[in-house]
Amino acid sequence: MLLGLGLPGLTARAAEGDLSLQAQWVLGSNDAAANGKPVAPEIEGKLKKLPLKWQHYTLLGTQSFTVAKNDAKTVILGAGCEITVKNLGGERVELTLAGRGKITQSLAKGQTLVTGGNEENSVVVLRQAN
Amino acid sequence: MTLEEQLKLQAWLDGELPPDQAVEMSAWVARDPAAADLVAELRHTRRQLRSVEDAPALPETREFYWSKIERDIQGSAARSPAQAESGLLGKLRLLILPTAAAVVLTVVIWAGHLYPAPVVPAKTAEADTPAVETALASMDATTYRDAREGTTLVWFTDTPRKAPPVTPAPGGPN
Numbered sequence A: 001m002l003l004g005l006g007l008p009g010l011t012a013r014a015a016e017g018d019l020s021l022q023a024q025w026v027l028g029s030n031d032a033a034a035n036g037k038p039v040a041p042e043i044e045g046k047l048k049k050l051p052l053k054w055q056h057y058t059l060l061g062t063q064s065f066t067v068a069k070n071d072a073k074t075v076i077l078g079a080g081c082e083i084t085v086k087n088l089g090g091e092r093v094e095l096t097l098a099g100r101g102k103i104t105q106s107l108a109k110g111q112t113l114v115t116g117g118n119e120e121n122s123v124v125v126l127r128q129a130n
Numbered sequence B: 001m002t003l004e005e006q007l008k009l010q011a012w013l014d015g016e017l018p019p020d021q022a023v024e025m026s027a028w029v030a031r032d033p034a035a036a037d038l039v040a041e042l043r044h045t046r047r048q049l050r051s052v053e054d055a056p057a058l059p060e061t062r063e064f065y066w067s068k069i070e071r072d073i074q075g076s077a078a079r080s081p082a083q084a085e086s087g088l089l090g091k092l093r094l095l096i097l098p099t100a101a102a103v104v105l106t107v108v109i110w111a112g113h114l115y116p117a118p119v120v121p122a123k124t125a126e127a128d129t130p131a132v133e134t135a136l137a138s139m140d141a142t143t144y145r146d147a148r149e150g151t152t153l154v155w156f157t158d159t160p161r162k163a164p165p166v167t168p169a170p171g172g173p174n
Helices: A002-014 A039-048 B003-013 B019-031 B032-050 B062-083 B085-115
Strands: A019-029 A056-067 A072-078 A081-089 A092-097 A100-107 A113-115 A122-127 B132-133 B139-146 B153-157
Touching: A019 A039, A019 A072, A019 A081, A019 B019, A019 B085, A039 A122, A039 B139, A056 A072, A056 A081, A081 A122, A092 A113, A100 A113, A100 B153, B003 B019, B003 B032, B019 B032, B019 B132, B062 B139, B132 B139
Parallel strands: A113 B153
Antiparallel strands: A019 A056, A019 A122, A072 A081, A081 A092, A092 A100, A100 B132, A113 A122, B139 B153
C-alpha cells in the first residue's frame, strides 16, 4: 500500500526538470503539389508567418525525445540533418545544428524555435511535445 | 558521373529542384564521395566568386529587412488606439504618472529592504532573445522573433568575410 502511494510521487520528482521535445525536419517549397506528408496545420501556420520564401511545407523527419536537466541528446532527423539539444534547466535549451551553429533560447510550452541555413530548402522546428 | 548528373547537382545546390528530387539528391550526395566532392568544389567556387563581387555588405537580405519593418508597423498600428489620449486627461496624466511612479518606487525600495527578493529565472523579453554562435567564422546568423506566435527563427548564412552577397541565397529567408 505504502509502496503504491509512494512510487508515483517518486516518478514525478525524477522527471522534474526533464524536457519532452519534438524536433521536425521540414522541407519548404512553392510547389503546391509537392509529394510528402504535410506538416501539422499549427506548425505550417507559424512557418508561413516567418519571413521565409516558401509557401508549402512537408515533413522529412520527426523525432520525439526527452532530455534530462543538464543533459544533452543528439538526434539525427535524416541524412545530413543532425541536431544536439541540451537542457539548461528552467525551460531553456541549447540547440546545436551540425555544421551551422548553436542557439541558446527559452523554450516554454507553446514556443517554437525554427532554424536552418542557406543552400538548403529545409528547416528544423523544435518545440516542447504536447 | 555524367554531364547530366553534374548539371543536376548544380541545380540542387542552387535550390532549383522540386522537393522530391531534392531529397533524392541529398541522399545521393551523402552516399557518393564523388558527388560530395563535386558539391564541395561548386560551393568553393561560388564562395570565391562572391568574394570578388564589389557589393555593399548587408547583415541580412533586403526582403528580410523590409518584412521585419512591415511587421513592426502592423504591431504598432494594433497598439495605437489604446495609446490615444487628448486634452485634459493627457495633461493630468503628465502630473499624476510621475507622482504615482515616485510613490510606488519609494514603497518598493522600502519593502525591498524589509523583504529581499528571491532570485528567480528571468521571464522577460530578454529571456526570449536567443544567443547565437556560428560554427564557422565565415558564417552569419540572422534572428527574427514573432512574439505573438512565440516563434523564433535563426537563419545561418555562409558568407565570405570580404563581401557578403546582396541577393538572397537559395533556400534563405525571402
